[in-house]
Amino acid sequence: MFKLSALKLFTAAVALAVALSGAARIHAQNLTLEGQTGGFITPTAYVVLSEKGHTWSHPAIGYHFVNASNVIGYVHTFSIEEGIANRVEFGYTRSVHAKGNSPAFSKLWDFSGMNVFNGKVVAIKDGQFGAWTPGIGAGFVVRTNDKFVSGYLNQFVTGSQKSYTNGDIYVAATKTWLHPPIPFLLNLGWKATNASIYGLGGQSTRLSGRLFGGLGIPLPLGHNLAAVPAVGFTQEPPQVVNLGVVLFPPGSKAHIPTTMDYAVRVTQKENPHFAFDIGVGHVAGVIGRTAVATGVPNPPFIVVPIDLKANAVVGTGLSFRY
Numbered sequence: 001m002f003k004l005s006a007l008k009l010f011t012a013a014v015a016l017a018v019a020l021s022g023a024a025r026i027h028a029q030n031l032t033l034e035g036q037t038g039g040f041i042t043p044t045a046y047v048v049l050s051e052k053g054h055t056w057s058h059p060a061i062g063y064h065f066v067n068a069s070n071v072i073g074y075v076h077t078f079s080i081e082e083g084i085a086n087r088v089e090f091g092y093t094r095s096v097h098a099k100g101n102s103p104a105f106s107k108l109w110d111f112s113g114m115n116v117f118n119g120k121v122v123a124i125k126d127g128q129f130g131a132w133t134p135g136i137g138a139g140f141v142v143r144t145n146d147k148f149v150s151g152y153l154n155q156f157v158t159g160s161q162k163s164y165t166n167g168d169i170y171v172a173a174t175k176t177w178l179h180p181p182i183p184f185l186l187n188l189g190w191k192a193t194n195a196s197i198y199g200l201g202g203q204s205t206r207l208s209g210r211l212f213g214g215l216g217i218p219l220p221l222g223h224n225l226a227a228v229p230a231v232g233f234t235q236e237p238p239q240v241v242n243l244g245v246v247l248f249p250p251g252s253k254a255h256i257p258t259t260m261d262y263a264v265r266v267t268q269k270e271n272p273h274f275a276f277d278i279g280v281g282h283v284a285g286v287i288g289r290t291a292v293a294t295g296v297p298n299p300p301f302i303v304v305p306i307d308l309k310a311n312a313v314v315g316t317g318l319s320f321r322y
Helices: 004-020
Strands: 060-068 073-084 088-098 113-124 135-146 164-177 184-195 203-216 219-222 225-234 259-268 274-282 284-293 301-310 313-321
Touching: 060 301, 164 203, 184 225
Parallel strands: none
Antiparallel strands: 060 073, 060 313, 073 088, 088 113, 113 135, 135 164, 164 184, 184 203, 203 225, 219 225, 225 259, 259 274, 274 313, 284 301
């Protein structure tokens, strides 16, 4: 398993080295974990490319895999995305889940998966009003049949498990600069969300505004290929519905950190049709504490940390546009 500190150093080293390299002629039209065009986890202000003279794009398909097996489990996502006139895209992702290995906590994720629907509109294209004009896009994500964490714990509140629907509404500004001394792709956005960790962490207690973004550095490889080492982040809502029933002491709050990803994408420099991603994500470690019964009178319970063991999870992805 990769170490985050090592990947941070690698990303910084490549960013410095690429200053001596030529610019790669690439565009960020590859699929995220939830099917939108963007980085590994964050959407950008781009959409699936429609060829010149065509309104509808060829469909883009994607597969992503995240290994958080210690507690959360294995996540597979299968996506299809369609673009219209280089201004609009929409798509569907099926997120398939396999249970993790923790006897104490993996039961919070013992569900088959959820459905993810998304759409996006680009209001201003990158460079539309001058070289430094960023692209501006807005979109939405809707997740249905989400039973993770909040859905499982609902049985301790109402007596039965529950399926939740949650989503995001977001706006993103993205700029690709392919000129010396350092080419880059910079993305920054804001979203209103009621989902924790893209729905894998359950339902947040309220709709809240969160920041997200990322930075990628194109590095030419030859043979019309480029590598793009990148870092991305997403702020997470502070609390999760029903999680308080297992936290100790009663009334305490969980600690849900910002989700980070450190990844490298390999794709084509000109008119990209495929992209391969590999990276490491920082999701969560100890988010709080809980009381566990001992089965003996003294002590009747002990307090243990709720450790999701997801400070360094490995993920891969493959996108293809026909």
